[in-house]
Amino acid sequence: MATVxxxxxxxxxxxxxxxPGQSLSNDPENPAPFEKAPVFTSVHAASxxxxxxxxxxxxxxNLMQTISEGVPLMDIAQMILFAEFQKGxxxxxxxxxxxxxxxxxxxxxxERLDLDIVIYxxxxxxxxxxxxxxxxxxxxxxxxxxxxxARAGRVPEGTLTNKxxxxxxxxxELPSLMAKVPVEEEEPAxxxxxxxxxxxxxxx
Numbered sequence: 001m002a003t004v005x006x007x008x009x010x011x012x013x014x015x016x017x018x019x020p021g022q023s024l025s026n027d028p029e030n031p032a033p034f035e036k037a038p039v040f041t042s043v044h045a046a047s048x049x050x051x052x053x054x055x056x057x058x059x060x061x062n063l064m065q066t067i068s069e070g071v072p073l074m075d076i077a078q079m080i081l082f083a084e085f086q087k088g089x090x091x092x093x094x095x096x097x098x099x100x101x102x103x104x105x106x107x108x109x110x111e112r113l114d115l116d117i118v119i120y121x122x123x124x125x126x127x128x129x130x131x132x133x134x135x136x137x138x139x140x141x142x143x144x145x146x147x148x149x150a151r152a153g154r155v156p157e158g159t160l161t162n163k164x165x166x167x168x169x170x171x172x173e174l175p176s177l178m179a180k181v182p183v184e185e186e187e188p189a190x191x192x193x194x195x196x197x198x199x200x201x202x203x204x
Contacts, residue, residue, distance in 0.1 A: 038090045046090055047101045050080070051164050054105060055171060064174055067110045067117065073146075074120040077102040100142055104159040107150060113174055117150045119143065 040046040053059055066076060077099050085095045103119070110117050120143070149155050160168065 036088050038088060038094065040090045040094065043094065043097050043101065046094060046098055047105070048161070048164075049089075050084075050098070050102060051105055051167075054109060055167055060109070060171070061174065063106065063109065064113060064115065067106065068115050070116075070118055072118045072120045073103045073106050073110075074099070076106060100146075101159065103146060104149070104155045105164075107146070108155045108160060108164075108168060109171075111153055111155070112168060112171065119146050119150060 040049065054063060063076065067073070081090075081095050081098055081102060084090065085092065090098070107117060145156070
């Protein structure tokens with residue numbers, strides 16, 4: 001299974017991004033999802049929608065496995081938010097506004113399982129580095145706040161609604177949850193006959 005980072009790099013290098021002026025030549029009768037009015041126009045409503053998707057059993061397991069493998073929260077947030085933007089869930093402005101709450105929601109889920117959290121790629125090598133969010137530098141002060149929250153083991157007050165907090169406490173432990181998620185089993189490869197086995201009689 002490809003990691004979130006691999007999927008995001010695939011999007012960046014696919015060459016399928018629009019060229020300048022392309023929208024002027026698109027068929028107005030068949031606009032792309034992101035050319036229509038967005039589904040969400042407020043951070044609150046969009047955050048609630050994302051949270052409900054994060055705590056779906058299969059999505060929750062995949063997210064926690066990805067974080068446990070050391071994939072940075074900002075990379076995961078980029079992948080999720082950009083995919084939803086392409087579906088027409090929100091416009092670019094709201095997408096950028098959602099990065100901070102999404103990162104904190106992921107942090108809250110990971111902290112419940114005591115997972116080690118990486119905020120952005122390269123944070124261990126350069127303490128002064130800033131996270132790059134779809135080509136836009138994320139504010140250094142916000143990155144520092146996230147680091148402090150991760151070190152303290154709790155997200156800032158007000159990040160999660162009371163409903164989110166209640167649902168967070170009710171989430172099952174990951175091992176029991178993973179047991180309920182179907183895993184496709186590969187068929188065992190055919191083993192070549194042993195050279196030491198008895199020869200098969202002719203005519204059998």
